[in-house]
Amino acid sequence: METIKSLQGIVEFVSVGEAGSFSEAARQLGVSKSHISKMIRQLEEDLGATLLLRSTRKVQLTNLGEKYFQSCRQSLSNLRIAKSEITDLSQTPAGTLRISAAGVFGEEYIAPVLIKIAKDYPKLKIELDFSSRLVDLIEEKFDVAIRIGELKDSSLVAQRIASRLEYVVCSKGYLQQKGSLQDLSDLTQHNCLGERLLWTFKKRGKLIQVPVTGNFKSNNPRVILKAALSGLGVARLPGAYVFEEIKKGRLVSVLDQYSEGKKDIWVLTPARKQNLNVRMFVQELKSYLAEGYNDVLF
Known part of the structure; x- marks a missing residue:
């Protein structure tokens, strides 16, 4: 019975710890603020420890309260998962x-x-x-x-x-017109599309950032894709946007040897x-x- 008694107030305590407020915890649990206060006070008395520091503006966990909160929250999560695994069998x-x-x-x-x-x-x-x-x-x-x-x-x-991988791409027509793009230093000679001013690559096992410039910026990847397909410049885009275009030959992938990885x-x-x-x-x-x-x- 002592074990059962010590469990009282844990749900309320975890709710207050997550919400940072007695009022919000009471709202989420559908009970009164006074009920929350009563249950946590009883919990602290049972444990013989102060779990929460209360003020007119905020509620803060003590050092012991923080440790107890983390353990209790994980335990409640495990109980919810166990319950759902049982009830879901017939649902x-x-x-x-x-x-x-x-x-x-x-x-x-x-x-x-x-x-x-x-x-x-x-x-x-x-x-x-x-x-x-x-x-x-x-x-x-x-x-x-x-x-x-x-x-x-x-x-x-x-x-x-x-x-996912990101690819540096351009159209064949653009590459033929503007020249080689085989080394990272070549990027300074090209019109780089998009909103990012730094592109990240991996060289000799280390990540490096390369400054880029261009005359067309947008935070919409589909728009940047259209610009690259039109031959406006070089784009850096996730594979989901460009894989089919590379496969069909409408775009060329360059600088693959410097890919920063997945x-x-x-x-x-x-x-x-x-x-x-x-x-x-x-x-x-x-x-x-x-x-x-x-x-x-x-």
């Missing part, structure tokens, strides 16, 4: 699945999977958002986000689903969102990429 995907993606990867590789899922599971409502900004999954109630490159937010669960593509989810809908989507996405697009992405 099919339903409810809402909100996904954040961007660019051609979202259009060409995420959207087809979601369209198939929508056909297979008509009770599942899918929302695919193409905002270019980095959304806050928890605050904006997204189930999944697709992100590329190095990750910084350790509070999210990350699964690597693919990798960048990982991740599925990110809040810890509490590892439910049937998310797991099914990730499984379908991995299968789709492995079957037809590994030559583009991996």
Whole structure:
């Protein structure tokens, strides 16, 4: 019984730790602020330790509280996952699945999977958002986000689903007109398209940044692709944009020997969102990429 008693207040404590506020935790749990205060006070009494420092403006975890918070949050996450694994055995995907993606990867590789899922599971409502900004999954109630490159937010669960390469490309006509592009130093003689002023390469095992200039800037990769196809200049774009154009001979890939290498593509989810809908989507996405697009992405 003592063990059961010591468990009381943990959900409230973790909610306050995540929200940084008694009021917000109470709102999320659908209880009163006084209930939250009472449960955490009892928890602190049971433990014989102060977990939170309270002031009129904010709530802050003590050193012991921070350690206890991390352990409790992970334990609650494991309990939620265990519960979903049991309940999902007799369920099919339903409810809402909100996904954040961007660019051609979202259009060409995420959207087809979601369209198939929508056909297979008509009770599942899918929302695919193409905002270019980095959304806050928890605050904006997204189930999944697709992100590329190095990750910084350790509070999210990350699964690597693919990798991508960036290519330096131009049209054959442009290359014939403007001359050779075999070394990084040659870039100074060429019209480099896009908004980035520094292009990253790898030379003798080290990453280096090369300043570039050009007379056409845009933060839209499709527009930069059109400019390169027209013969305006040299572009640096992910393989998803240029692979088919290179394959068909409309663009030429140059400086491949200086490629900076692959960048990982991740599925990110809040810890509490590892439910049937998310797991099914990730499984379908991995299968789709492995079957037809590994030559583009991996």
